[in-house]
Amino acid sequence: MHHALSNLPLAKFSNFRLILPCIVHRIKAMTLTRVDTSTATHVHRIHAVGLAPIDIALSERLENMTKRVPYVLIRSWHPNLLHPDVDTDDAWTHPWLTRLEQPFSALLLMELPHNEYRRVASFCHIIARPTDSAGVLKGEVDTLTIV
8 A cells, every 4th residue: 555655646636627646435335314404414324444434414415326335435645644764664664554544534525427526515524534554454545536
């Protein structure tokens, strides 16, 4: 994972799209737990790969597809999260992994056709918590196109 992260490009805007390097946590299950009709709030319990369950308040109800959930939680990436002198030797990789085990501000995205994504707005910050170092390593290193 360290090698993949160190080779990610910087984020950029191109043709009205955000090209965002990130760690992707696929959502494996979600449940609508509460609806407040007075504020049009839908609270969903999200279970994503490698993360502790999260309750997220949204203005829209998420579609729960039967075959595949088209949503992901992502941790946007910046090279500063890696120590510049980190070697791939196990003795040196622990500090960056420890940083990635900390809670982080996540973005909820919906997958669209043609490998593009759209951000799903929430009423508050989404704070995701990796389950442990194994949970961190279950995330997929990728560069997504957000429209």
